[in-house]
Amino acid sequence: MTTSQRWKNRPDGSNWGDFGPDDQVGRLNLLTPEKVRQGVAEVREGLAFCLSLPLDYPGGNILNPRRHPPALRPTVRNGRPNMNYRLGDDDPDVTDVICDDLVILHTQYSTQWDSLAHVGQLFDADGDGKPEALYYNGFRPDEHVRGPSDPKDAGGANIAEARSTSEAQALGIEKMAETCVQGRGVLIDLHARVGRERVAVGYDLLMSIMEADGVEVESGDMVCLHTGFGQLLLEMGRKPDPASMSNACAVLNGRDGRLLNWITDSGLAALIADNYAVEAHPAVNHSGCCASLPLHEHCLFKLGIHLGELWLLTPLADWLRSRKRHRFLLTAPPLRLPGAVGSPATPVATV
Template sequence: MSNPRWKRRPHGSTWGDWGPDDQLGRLNLLTPEKVKQGVAEVKDGLSFCLSLPLDYPGGNLLNPRRHPPVIKPTERSRQPNMNYALFCDDPNLTDVVCDDVVILTLQYSTQWDSLSHVGQMFDADGDGKPEAVYYNGYRAGIDILGPAEMPKEPDTGNPHGQSTSRATKLGVENMAAKAIQGRGVLIDLHAHFGRERKLVGYDDLMRVMEKDNVVVESGDMALFHTGFAAMLLEMERNPDKDKLHGACSVLNGRDQKLLKWITDSGVVSMIADNYAVEAHPAEPGEGCCSMLPLHEHCLFKLGVNLGEIWYLTELADYLRKNKRNRFLLTAPPLRLPGAVGSPATPVATV
């Protein structure tokens, strides 16, 4: 199998399975039937917000490149447009208005990873030389553009500047247009391992799922509750980096049996309330390998989106009390063309 962008695809990947120009990956399995299965899980009509406040975790200790949002007013008549009295311009008016702008690091808090978030050096051309490529063979410098590759844009008068990067393919807007609604399945690792640091592999995962009667089927979205996000809330925007990096369950991305389960299960998305779903960085591997092997397997090979730092504790407590693990999940990202990730305000309806 090949297409105009590649002559060979990674072993075990889904490249080309949904056509040569596919940008959705496993989201193609989120069919109308899967949406109806999610709706069928609504028994009590209760909804849970699965997002942290977007100014959590606080500071930038967890990731020095990512900073809390900055909110400030737009300007009107060269004045801050906050509690702005329109009667300053016209004495016959009574309105007082507010209007603001945010500078937002898109993957600072509760977030989605798009398929353009992580690529790999891989010999897609078959010429013996690896090149930087992403899911389905989309190319760095051609389809995913950094500042050096961006064409010069006309001056639009935007006071906040012009775009200096853009994913022209695999951007998060593809996820938004798909809408991301279907059946979520929660796997409660915290209920079994507490807040101790636990590297969870396939065998551990299967034991937890068997004890809790959890079944993940093709087209489902799998959510892993570890308690990490609840710890962030307790730290009140002043995270303890050492404490957090030594706490709670993380998936073992080096476990080949676990990666095979992700492949065989047909899961659409892997979502957790922790920092990276998997251990970050992963356990040492032999030879040249990915620092984040679960990211490589999901985003690069399979087209499985990852959700990180979701807030799952209240939902997990409710589901465990009611001996359930399935629900309707609605979780579109921002429809922001060209972005590689996005905040989300997911909703679980039970």
């Protein structure tokens, strides 16, 4: 696969081809050995923070009706559930007791990464005047990102009868996992400035918060936005309130062009938040032909910036703020699941 085979024109403001014609990891190319060393240099106390929610949070399917909590079940052994299974049955000389299970998992239900195959756009890349569906770096549906056409082959209800599978043969989450996703994390504490108020954060507000807290973002940093949303979900105990969820905590304003330009110019390698979609969803002032998720378009489609969502950042944010710090070592690979367009994550921050 080469650039000339996939596109003649690239979207305005994109970096298609800058990391090579067949690049599939985008700005994670900036996680160089030097960035890993910078992250390691932030480890002073040897304390680690788990940045994942329990994967059965938020609970129910209020945030997204298509995504459901994980279903955990034992495997079957000799026709019986393989949980607390005695291998020897009544043989007193065999003392082993075995548990073994499986999970049916919606990959983007809880703490997650979006792969670069998660969101694409219509764009006229071959110059024939007709926009076609594309993903980052010109990869195409059906050819590179495949899925079933029959709804019977999709959705959890029909999983046993599904005849075909979805598969991102390019841009799958395993490409992200292979980079190891380790380097310097930088936390921007929006919650400390606006509390749990629903605020659409644009460029001006973001810059004022960063300046007040002395936060600097350099090329290759992984940026984490603390809004308090993940902590709010924990407090609701797997019973999220729809009204509270739709009006709680800060979100980025994906319609703010200067904010998008800052994301481009900063050189950040990944963008992460503890809220549902990083940006306001639905987007601010959505109308006409504009992308319904403009920040997703800018990051996933144009720049190859992976997005992390629904992380748990409050304990880390509180610890950093109490010590006037904002940098740490972040280790956050997704599952190495070939073909998946998203993945749960168990990120670790080490300070």
